[in-house]
Amino acid sequence: MSAPVRGRSTRVRPANRRPKSPEYRARRRVILRRRLVALLTLLSVIALTYSVFFTPLLGVRHVDVHGSVVLTEDEVRSAAAIELGSPLVRLDLRGIRERVAAVPRIATIEVERQLPGTVRLLIAERVPVGSVKLPDGFHLVDATGKDYAVLPAAAPGVPELVLATPSSADPATRAVVGVVNELPEKLRPDVLQVSATSGADVKLTLTGNRVVKWGSSEDTPRKGAVLMVLLTRPGLYFDVSSPDLATVS
Numbered sequence: 001m002s003a004p005v006r007g008r009s010t011r012v013r014p015a016n017r018r019p020k021s022p023e024y025r026a027r028r029r030v031i032l033r034r035r036l037v038a039l040l041t042l043l044s045v046i047a048l049t050y051s052v053f054f055t056p057l058l059g060v061r062h063v064d065v066h067g068s069v070v071l072t073e074d075e076v077r078s079a080a081a082i083e084l085g086s087p088l089v090r091l092d093l094r095g096i097r098e099r100v101a102a103v104p105r106i107a108t109i110e111v112e113r114q115l116p117g118t119v120r121l122l123i124a125e126r127v128p129v130g131s132v133k134l135p136d137g138f139h140l141v142d143a144t145g146k147d148y149a150v151l152p153a154a155a156p157g158v159p160e161l162v163l164a165t166p167s168s169a170d171p172a173t174r175a176v177v178g179v180v181n182e183l184p185e186k187l188r189p190d191v192l193q194v195s196a197t198s199g200a201d202v203k204l205t206l207t208g209n210r211v212v213k214w215g216s217s218e219d220t221p222r223k224g225a226v227l228m229v230l231l232t233r234p235g236l237y238f239d240v241s242s243p244d245l246a247t248v249s
Contacts, residue, residue: 059085061117069125071105076121079103080111088113096121104148129180130161130194141166143181145173162195171199178217179204184224187231208236215241 063082065073079100082091093111100109100121110122126142126149133139137150141161145168154160159180166173176196183191193205204212212227214220223240230238235248 059087059117060091060119061085063119063121065121065123067123067125071103071123071125076100076103076106076123080119080121082119088115088117088119091119104146107142128155128158129177130158131155132161132163132166134166139166141173141177143177144168145170145177159191160193162193164197172196175199175202175217179214179220182217182220182224184228187224187228210236210238213237213239213241219243 060082061084063077063080063084065076068076079102080096081099082096091111091113093113096111096119097109100106100111100123105125106123107126108124110120112120112122114120126140126146128140129143131138131140131151131154132147133154137152138154139147140149140151140155141147141163145166147166161173161176161180163170163173163176168174173196175198176194179202180191180194190206190208190210191204192207194202195205196202200216202214202217204214206212210231214223222243226243226246227238227240230240230246230248233248237249239247
């Protein structure tokens with residue numbers, strides 16, 4: 001029995017692979033193309049997201065202010081403290097609202113984003129229902145009882161409010177404001193002064209030296225209607241604190 005020849009490989013060589021068919025190569029190209037498109041799409045999304053969130057591409061270019069009357073637009077922009085160029089989508093809208101709302105004259109504030117780079121500030125300023133004369137000037141009080149501004153002269157078109165400490169937390173202020181807010185429109189031009197020292201002793205001073213004892217702010221619409229009837233009668237003192245037992249003298 002002959003010995004095997006040394007140095008000669010006994011491994012069986014695989015047969016030559018069959019050439020790929022045109023259909024296979026076409027499918028392969030489609031798969032590669034789809035993978036490339038998916039990769040490019042992913043890279044585009046990443047680049048766009050980065051540009052939107054972390055670059056000035058969609059940054060703030062304009063801050064528009066709407067609704068200002070006494071305040072200037074620059075005063076409102078300064079309070080908002082929005083840095084130009086800041087990514088629009090990352091703005092802290094709540095923080096902007098809080099900063100603007102801290103301005104005493106501003107009653108309400110809304111913040112809106114507008115692509116590609118505008119922020120809109122929609123404000124409503126407080127409207128005085130009266131002014132309180134204090135040593136440092138005339139304090140404006142709005143419909144909520146808030147003391148929000150001081151002027152050197154009385155506010156035109158509204159009555160003087162006689163209050164010791166105007167504040168939305170003060171019972172006398174709340175009572176006075178509650179009455180003024182619900183006075184009949186026909187009566188308003190005749191009201192010169194509204195005063196109170198507590199929540200239950202509101203008094204009105206009208207033109208012609210007429211005085212009205214109002215009492216609390218409860219039942220103000222009814223008291224107003226009764227007073228309008230009483231004012232058709234001669235007299236200088238009117239008591240509508242109990243509208244069912246109103247008197248004139």
